[in-house]
Amino acid sequence: MATAARTPVGEGTGPLDRLRALHREGRLAHAYPEVPGLLAELASTGDPAGPPAPDLVRAGQLLARLDPGEVLAEHPGTDVFTVAVTGHSTLSGLTAPLTAELARHGLLLRAHSGDFGSWFRDLQDTGSELYAAGADLALCVLDAHVVFDELPHPWLVADVERVAAAKLALIGSLAERYVAHGGGTLVLNTLPLQRSHARRLVDAGSRARLGIVWREFNAGLLRLAAAHDRVHVIDLDPLAASCGPVSEPRLAAYAKVLLGDELLSCYAREIGHLARGLRGRAKKVLVVDLDNTLWDGILGDDGAEGIAAATTYRGEAFGRFQKAVGQLGAQGVLLAVCSKNDREPVLKVLRDHPDMALRESDFVRINANWDPKDGNLLDIAQRLNLGVDSLVFADDSAFECGLVARSLPAVAVVRLDDEPALHVERLLADGWFDVPELTAEDRVRAEQYRTDAARQDLQESAGSMEEYLAGLGVRVSFSPVREHEIARVSQVTLRTNQFNLTTERLQQADVRALLDSPGRLVLAIRSADRFGENGLVGAVLISIDEGGGSWRIDNALLSCRVFARGIEQACLAAVLRQARDSGAAEVHARYRPTAKNRRVRGLYPSLGFAETGEGGDGTVSFRHHLAEESLPGVPAHIELTAEFTARQD
Structure with missing residues (x-):
């Protein structure tokens, strides 16, 4: 007699069934890290031009019964x-x-x-x-x-x-x-x-x-x-x-x-x-497929003459999608391509095809090859020196979307389909790139990343890192934040994760309050080099005690775009020397570890700070005694201009 195999509860079912099973079994808090992926799948089933999917709301009813304390007990970092x-x-x-x-x-x-x-x-x-x-x-x-x-x-x-x-x-x-x-x-x-x-x-x-x-x-x-x-x-x-x-x-x-x-x-x-x-989680890069995503048709099968983004009814829908993508790019969203195609035909279409609203110069990275797309997305993130959680991936292939969702869950996936008239609505439905305020740096970000290619060429042609930095001609301006820079400093605290010593997030009102507080310094880091201006790329926040005998570096931040150029050493060296010259006896600092800022764990020790303790949450405290022999110098390849008094302009 045949015996039916028993399927474990929750296996082989949809995302809402999985959530219901976890709730029934009392394991929802334990499995909470699965929740964002399950909800992302539910959200993709909704009408992009209408309200969220009903199953997403049903999932919310389950989650609303969950005690946040239970989740935090299982996953303290939530x-x-x-x-x-x-x-x-x-x-x-x-x-x-x-x-x-x-x-x-x-x-x-x-x-x-x-x-x-x-x-x-x-x-x-x-x-x-x-x-x-x-x-x-x-x-x-x-x-x-x-x-x-x-x-x-x-x-x-x-x-x-x-x-x-x-x-x-x-x-x-x-x-x-x-x-x-x-x-x-x-x-x-x-x-x-x-x-x-x-x-x-x-x-x-x-x-x-x-x-x-x-x-x-x-x-x-x-x-x-x-x-x-x-x-x-x-x-x-x-x-x-x-x-x-x-x-x-x-x-x-x-x-x-x-x-x-x-x-x-x-x-x-x-x-x-x-x-x-x-929370500083706005995405930074939109990566798009090409065939039946950016244009109508398959380039490899139909040839350049057989694809369209204008001139036909369906082609015009793809043209509208291209213009929506370009609109995002004009506001600081970095655009990239991830397509299974031969590279040269793709470049020829982007350069010469009369239907294209987007051209080669609109993209900071074009990966057109036959490698798996999850690997190509990793390559794009690495080339831009960003985490994969900065990426949004838009593709019409259910297989490719599923592959990326499974292997790179931190990537936001926009699941397009064979109806191009809905491409724009699907792309914009979730506001992946929404920020509190657009800054001047946002509008020129794509051009700044394109000039990074020239910097990379210089680095590859140099005989050593020292030779590269000497030829780069780095110039740094380090001084109190000005009124028109408040929005950008807030944005740096919200969006910088790798070089962020404490990952404390500040809204514009918080930055302004610090600027207005006695004994507080909010110093902006601006950089430039032989290839152009990088703009405001970081900040250092400082507290000075009432008598001036002790300074504390509350946080130091630097954009990933200017890593490994000695900028952080130059600015913190200036802080230490200014503290000593002002009569301070010591400077304190701290580092709070996160999953993304481990690379800066050794920053303060490298500048002569001594470790003084570690808290229960892993926060490490440091102190610098400001002895002359322990003060770091400004790297020789950097031209630094440092001011610690606000300009009246």
Whole structure:
């Protein structure tokens, strides 16, 4: 008699089934490192032009039942992200998608929810959860009823204008209060105007005036983000347009659910993008396939004359995708190619084909060969001196996407398909490259990486590293951060992982607060060489005790683009000498280890610091006694200009 084989629970099933099995078995906390990959697979099944996949929200319902303490007990290094939520209506539909969206970006949600309709009290009371220490985000979720519920009956457009102006002033004052007393980022949102409100006016002229008043009100909300570094405003209008109705009438009437579950799921996705950016996890490189991704057709089979990115209906869809890719590239996203093709035909198409909106010069790296794509992605990351977690990979092949997802789980995979009209939506759905603010350095980043090829040629032609550095002509400017550099310094702390001695992340408001604090120095590192300007590439943060007898280096950071040039030695040598010349007796420093900054473990000892202790979390403390014989010098190949007093400009 045949005996049926028993399949272990959770094996051979989809990602949601796997999560359910882990939850049933009580092993979800233990297996938490698997969660981001499972959620990434679920997210890829959604409509790129609509709300997140329903199964992703179902997964969030499971994860929301998980005690964050259990996860931390199993995996102490898990990144916890604390969110306090308040609002005007019922927001229970936000918890599950918010949990899932943060988890798929590697963030463990610790949530605090206010009472129904308590948004004003929570923002007014500096003792509320919104102001609690450790809250990364304070979400104040509002809807149009905060205005319409205060109108007289019956009402006119003039009444809406009056109430909306008062409400905008109130929200603005509460935002200022949060910025002054809160520690995180306050998230507001625009308020979609629903058809049921506008249609209560029977004449077209009144409806038009209402539209004007309402758009001016929402524009005022958006301006709050421009006025405050720690205020972010999510525009719900485009989300409502793509995610479905703002609310469901019966739930709105009976349960006060004034923002529907699908809209809240889209809102949660935006919060995930914001949280990732605040943690410095924005991606840096977009790697694209070519055949049926960047153009219609297969170059090896159809030849250059048989592919299209214009002139045909399908070709025009690929052309739109190329322009979207180029738009990202113009804002500092590095573009690269990973294609199974012969290199020379690919280069000829990128140089000469009349349909191409993207050309060879738009890419910092072109890997066109027949090697496995996961290996090519590793090569691209190594050539750019970046981790693979900086990469986003877009391909139409399910096999290639699956290969990369399995072998390089840190790479974000954009799974395209045979419908090119959806390529743009799939690429942009997850905001992989979103940053708090675009800096001047971002806009010229691609050109800076292209000049690195010339530096590499010089290095390969030099007889030794000393000869290479001498020929490079490195110039370094080291001085206090200026006002226009605050955004870039914040970005350096958020996005630098390898040469980051403590990996403490600073928002713009944090940098500005340090600049305004007595006894604190925030010094910017700027570099250039014979091939051009590198811009602001690092920073050193210093605390000086009240008497000046002791200095402490709170952190030192340097972009991976300028590693191995002696820049860090030059700047820290200047710090030590300035401390001694100012009368200090010692300089303290510390190093906190992470998975990515191990290469700088020996930096301080190499500069004459002595180790003084190690904490329970692995943080190592150092001290330099500033004896003349132990002070490091500036490398001979570097021309250093150092100032420690802020310029008045």
